[in-house]
Amino acid sequence: MIKKLLDSSWFYYGAAILLVVGYVATQLQVQLPARSFGDIEDLREIQEMEDLNVVFVLIDTLRADHLQPYGYERETSPVMNRLAETGIVLRNHVAQSTWTKTSMASLWTGTYPVSNEVLNYQHAIPEAATLPAEIFRDAGYRTTGLYRNGWVAHEFGFQQGFEKYVRPQTAQTQAAVQRAQNSPHSLVGNDWDLTTSAAQFMELYKDEPFFLYVHYMDVHQFAYEAESALFGVEYKDAYDNAIHWTDRNVEYLVAKLEELELMDNTLLVIASDHGEAFREHGNEGHAKDLYGETIRTPVIIALPWFLDEPLVITDVTENIDLMPTILELAGLAPVDETDGRSLVPLLMGEPDPNPGPAYAHLERAWARAEDEEPIVAIRTDDQKFVWWRNWKPRPIIELYDLDSDMGEQVNVASEETEEVDAFLEMAQAYLDREPASWGVSPEAVELDDQKLGILKALGYVIED
Ligand SMILES: [Zn+2]
Numbered sequence: 001m002i003k004k005l006l007d008s009s010w011f012y013y014g015a016a017i018l019l020v021v022g023y024v025a026t027q028l029q030v031q032l033p034a035r036s037f038g039d040i041e042d043l044r045e046i047q048e049m050e051d052l053n054v055v056f057v058l059i060d061t062l063r064a065d066h067l068q069p070y071g072y073e074r075e076t077s078p079v080m081n082r083l084a085e086t087g088i089v090l091r092n093h094v095a096q097s098t099w100t101k102t103s104m105a106s107l108w109t110g111t112y113p114v115s116n117e118v119l120n121y122q123h124a125i126p127e128a129a130t131l132p133a134e135i136f137r138d139a140g141y142r143t144t145g146l147y148r149n150g151w152v153a154h155e156f157g158f159q160q161g162f163e164k165y166v167r168p169q170t171a172q173t174q175a176a177v178q179r180a181q182n183s184p185h186s187l188v189g190n191d192w193d194l195t196t197s198a199a200q201f202m203e204l205y206k207d208e209p210f211f212l213y214v215h216y217m218d219v220h221q222f223a224y225e226a227e228s229a230l231f232g233v234e235y236k237d238a239y240d241n242a243i244h245w246t247d248r249n250v251e252y253l254v255a256k257l258e259e260l261e262l263m264d265n266t267l268l269v270i271a272s273d274h275g276e277a278f279r280e281h282g283n284e285g286h287a288k289d290l291y292g293e294t295i296r297t298p299v300i301i302a303l304p305w306f307l308d309e310p311l312v313i314t315d316v317t318e319n320i321d322l323m324p325t326i327l328e329l330a331g332l333a334p335v336d337e338t339d340g341r342s343l344v345p346l347l348m349g350e351p352d353p354n355p356g357p358a359y360a361h362l363e364r365a366w367a368r369a370e371d372e373e374p375i376v377a378i379r380t381d382d383q384k385f386v387w388w389r390n391w392k393p394r395p396i397i398e399l400y401d402l403d404s405d406m407g408e409q410v411n412v413a414s415e416e417t418e419e420v421d422a423f424l425e426m427a428q429a430y431l432d433r434e435p436a437s438w439g440v441s442p443e444a445v446e447l448d449d450q451k452l453g454i455l456k457a458l459g460y461v462i463e464d
Pocket of ligand 1: 100
């Protein structure tokens, strides 16, 4: 029998095929952490998981269009690409503001900036607000938040619900991270401090359900290790180098989850608070305007199983939708009343119960305690409207046709007066919205010189 098999040419073909399949399988194993395969219909099963973990990775200052899943030509994020290829990508996603505190207050509370009123450098989220970490903690999850950005520090109310909410100490053995030349940023330490702390947390709590928030900062700081210096030395190149370096931090987190055999029961969500401008509209940095380069952010969701096909959502979605979505996936009650909606129906291919345009809002005078200079942006499927309401000598009104002008370069407001009127009405209705359901306006936190120094190290000019 064996002789006969060996004589048969089919045997050799079969062996060759097996070798190829084996080789591909090995490659898959190298490239992708071990999880089961499944499809999106299994989504509801997450809610039944008793031991689900949620890892929420926030990459500060990451604009969507510098990642390949959003069309970028440079391979800035091989690990996040692979997570996107086997997970969910929100393609037309909008952050609620273009600086960290206002944007993150919206993300966590699921409410628009005009509702939660966290608009200037002194404002803090009130105790009366219910934050998702409180819901996770009360449901028996271990909760930890790790950050380096002073805008999400304790004094601004972001610690609510986290059993541990820490800015990790700078490690003795620092990774050799460098910054872009002429960088205005001088924050000490680097994101490896966060990654190693996150790994320690996961090891400690691997046998209990946990909610872990890791807020990376090195993209904001244009900081990267030599091995990630793949794209040159110009300022914009340094930004891409920093994305690559952050991607390697994500790789380590994923490897840790795999080592602890947690990939099959962990929901990993990657998002950002705002993008970064490189003079597309004259400004460099962020916190100055609401154009696409600063409000269009990525969202990549890795489920506890591989999707055979990536799920790419092209509907307009917003950061205020993320926590309602994550809480529903975890089978937990939502935060009281949010402006954001759970995206679970949309992900399941069901009708979206609450589709609508996205709003972004920047109080342009955020670095001062007085004055009101709101800028409001509205993003629909194919249009982008921007209203600089109190701009002197007269308000600025912009309308862009995203089908032909994704870069928002040709203002067609003067040709589309009827549409502009409709958008103006929507923008005014946005500014007139009721305050958030907890009914308490933010407290103003007095910041001492040390705190102001930490915030200024992020490169912000605060007029104290
Ligand atoms: Zn930020």
